[in-house]
Amino acid sequence: EPEVTQTPSHQVTQMGQEVILRCVPISNHLYFYWYRQILGQKVEFLVSFYNNEISEKSEIFDDQFSVERPDGSNFTLKIRSTKLEDSAMYFCASSGGRLNTEAFFGQGTRLTVV
Amino acid sequence: GQQLNQSPQSMFIQEGEDVSMNCTSSSIFNTWLWYKQDPGEGPVLLIALYKAGELTSNGRLTAQFGITRKDSFLNISASIPSDVGIYFCAGPLGDKVIFGPGTSLSVIP
Numbered sequence: 001e002p003e004v005t006q007t008p009s010h011q012v013t014q015m016g017q018e019v020i021l022r023c024v025p026i027s028n029h030l031y032f033y034w035y036r037q038i039l040g041q042k043v044e045f046l047v048s049f050y051n052n053e054i055s056e057k058s059e060i061f062d063d064q065f066s067v068e069r070p071d072g073s074n075f076t077l078k079i080r081s082t083k084l085e086d087s088a089m090y091f092c093a094s095s096g097g098r099l100n101t102e103a104f105f106g107q108g109t110r111l112t113v114v
Numbered sequence: 115g116q117q118l119n120q121s122p123q124s125m126f127i128q129e130g131e132d133v134s135m136n137c138t139s140s141s142i143f144n145t146w147l148w149y150k151q152d153p154g155e156g157p158v159l160l161i162a163l164y165k166a167g168e169l170t171s172n173g174r175l176t177a178q179f180g181i182t183r184k185d186s187f188l189n190i191s192a193s194i195p196s197d198v199g200i201y202f203c204a205g206p207l208g209d210k211v212i213f214g215p216g217t218s219l220s221v222i223p
């Protein structure tokens with residue numbers, strides 16, 4: 001069964017460093033997303049990406065964040081100058097159609113900023 | 115902004131009992147999604163609902179799309195220990211899917 005895969009599963013970084021989280025969405029999907037989940041809290045939307053550009057982003061997704069689809073399979077989230085409060089689970093998801101229904105999630109990357 | 119509300123926030127039940135949880139919104143949704151999240155893992159889609167009044171089952175799970183299109187219900191029959199987790203409702207809003215705060219389910223063997 002097709003699935004969304006994320007790497008790494010865990011990432012520890014020093015405050016102020018840059019991190020890149022990687023995702024391989026389901027191959028025939030058109031919409032790609034990044035979500036964040038701080039420990040014990042709900043899943044929060046960060047950004048959606050369609051047709052090689054950002055289609056929507058939340059207030060959380062400020063200039064510190066950027067996304068890229070460098071080739072036909074990978075979808076990355078870059079976090080510059082990480083802060084302690086960036087520590088969270090980051091989930092990538094993809095969906096097949098314009099209606100954005102049935103988003104399928106990866107297993108997540110646990111980011112710890114120390 | 116738009117948000118989804120879920121109740122109850124948490125539940126502790128005996129194995130074998132039925133469970134019911136709901137999700138409400140101040141706005142109309144055209145699709146309702148129910149996800150389950152196990153600890154340390156990503157949300158897994160359980161059921162998708164597309165039509166007001168629709169009742170859909172997936173094994174012991176049954177979900178309904180409320181007639182007003184502002185709510186949805188998820189029922190789990192004959193709960194088992196592996197039902198433990200957080201259940202999120204979600205719905206598409208513009209170019210994103212938004213999530214409720216979740217209902218945490220604990221099953222006592």
